[in-house]
Amino acid sequence: MLKNIKISTRLAGTLALLLATMVATVAIALLQMGSMRADTQTITDNWLPSVELVNQMNTQSSDFRAEEFHHVVATDAQSMDRIEKSMASSLAAFDKEHKGYVALISSDEEQRLHDAFQSEWKKYLEVHDRMLALSRANENEKARALLEGESQTAFDNASAGLVKLVQLNSQGAHDAATSAEQSYLHARNTLAVALVVAVAVAVAAGMWLMRSITAPLNQALAVAERVAQGDLTSSIAIHSSDEIGQVLQALQRMQDSLVKVVSTVRMGSESVSTASVQISEGNHDLSARTESQASALEQTAASMEELSSTVRQNADNAAQANQLAQSASSVAVEGGQVVSQVVDTMRGINESSRKIADIINVIDGIAFQTNILALNAAVEAARAGEQGRGFAVVAGEVRNLAQRSAQAAKEIKQLINDSVDRVEIGNALVDKAGATMHQLVDSVRRVTDIMGEISAASKEQSDGVSQIGEAVTQMDQVTQQNAALVEEMSAAASSLKTQASDLVQTVSVFRISGHTQQATPRTYSPPAAPPARTVAAKPVTPPAPGTAPRKAAPQAASRPAKPAPARTEVAIAGGSDDWESF
Template sequence: MNIRNLKIGMRLTLGFGTVLLLLVAISAVGIWRLRDMGLAVESMAERALVKERIAAEWLVATSTNSIRTFALVKSNDADNLKYFQKGITQTSLGITENSKKLFDLLETDAEKALFEDSVAKRAVYVGLRGSLMRLKADGQNAQVTQLTEEKLVPALAAYDASIKNMLVHQKSAIDQSLVSIDALNHSSQRNMLVLALLGLGSLVAWRLTIGIVRPLGQALQVAQTVAAGDLTTWIEVTTSDEAGQLLQALKDMNTSLVGIVGQVRQGTDTIATASGQIAAGNQDLSSRTEEQASSLEETAASMEELTSTVKQNADNARQANQLAVSASSV
């Protein structure tokens, strides 16, 4: 099928239909992007932020217990020792519970490796802290001080650093998620902008199609009506563009044809009148010709009668002459 044989309206519809298909495709991509962004935000809210919060609570709880531990080392009051030990035990149970929650949320090998490093260093630190408490309970303050300075402090520093490493990793993951979400957001905004522009373009295209096809259809109808011999159609021109100019030209042509037809009709009437006059003249001429023919017939009859009389007179004269000759001879 040759596209040039299609009507202009159909060709415009096909073109703008293609634009609408692009509009639908971009809309689908935009919706998909928004879905991805929603999933990314949901994942960050439900996992990344939760993991970062648990790691931060773990670090705070560890710092709190370390303060209690050093206070326990310095204190010699039995009630204070019991108070610090109770607080350390409760906080340690909370750390254990949070570590289990965090483990269930881990996804990557890097997260798991950092978690296992923190758990291992915690085990070393907790073991040294237990030994320190036992020594403190036995009143071996010198060994408590030595154990604290030589082993507990380095173990605590390593344990604290491992938790911070885990926390930094989670914050980095959150930052990466934010970057991805921001990229998705910008991409979605661009898609929405393109979508809006295509929507506006489709609306303009629709109006242009109507503005082009409707006057052309009207012009075609006028041309077909004129071709059928009907010059009474009223042509209304509402625009000054090419289609409006075409309608105006058809209107002018229709007006000119009406004038020409009027002139032809007037000429026809004149010819008919002249023909009538000629026919009347011919009739009068025929009547006169008949009268003249009748007069000629009468003249011919008179001439024939005159000829007969002359002939008779000649005969009479000849007879008289003969009688005269006869008389003279007697």
């Protein structure tokens, strides 16, 4: 039953058992240590601080008592004040330590002793107040008598109470230490027993776990050793379903698979050896055809190089024509701009001529008005008689000048009108010239665009031809590499035959039940080889008239392919003469 339990479950169970033992041991130790800690903490937190505080209270009360004697002996008020301050300081320290001690009282007996001490201390302080009043009044004899009598008795009773408190707390500390020692001894003995039990459980569990694992592992190791030595005839006994049982089952399956593999390898190795001979012969034929193809590709590459040179020259010429067209377009654009400037100038002259004609009209009007004024002046001069004769002469001269100005203005106006008409005619002609220049610029631009497209197309054509040339060159390189690979394949086929023979010898090491003799290789019936056909290189077409001269690719000599050799074992599928099938 236990053999079928998984190893992981066994390990987990053993580990859980060990952990449970450890936890139990630690729990016992913690319980005993808790008791020890409680006793130790009682000593450090209660008994020892109580003893220390009571001792300090005893010291402060003794100092307070000594100051009383000093006060009785003192005779001046200054000394008494100083002593009273010292006594007040000692009493304050006593009260502080007393409060701290009261907080540590932990038993009824201690509380009873403290109450008795508190009663005696109050009596002592009452006597102290009476003694201090007598000492202040310089009644030193009465004060000394009270100090040595009733005060001394009360102080001794209070001191005896402090001594009892010290003894009680010291005894409590001693009892706690004794309890801690007993707890330690009990914990030590308990842990020793628990440790012995834990070791015994661990040893027993370890021995059981080791035996339940190592025995099946040794069996699996023996099986693996037999398989490693080539013995595939042994049977594997499986008595458990745990991980090691699963390993043994896997070893059984592996052994069965190895038997099948070895049988198959023995039968296939001879077939591989025979097929390698056929592969070598096929590779020889393929090598010859690959060399022929490489020669044709070299001729094609040379022709593509010449074509690439011609196309590249055409692209350069198209680029130069494109540059010239762009220059002509720039000149035409500049001419159009100049004509536009001339048109603008003619329009300005036309506007100026019209303005001059308007000015002449103004001058003619002024002359006409001047002539009328001169006539009016002559009429007025005639009415004046002798007094206006001189004025009439002047008016006549002014009239003559006005008539001459009017005549000159008419002539200038006629000339300006003629000039305006001619300017308008010239402006119309310049407009026509500008329109013609714009048409010329548009035509040149279209020519430039067409030349740019021709140049780009020529460049693309050149790039395409270059790429074709590179592709042909790469095909040539690949063909050369294929030829080298075919030679390597021939060498590999020879090596394959040798390795197949070695494989047969290697596999013969394995011993298989019922298959002690070497397996007979399977024979393959070769398919009927197709009839041989002649493969000739395609002749290169001669160049057309008018094109750049180039060397014509020579025709590849027609070479009949080797006939398919007689095959006795394995034939290469598809026929050795069919390049497309390859």
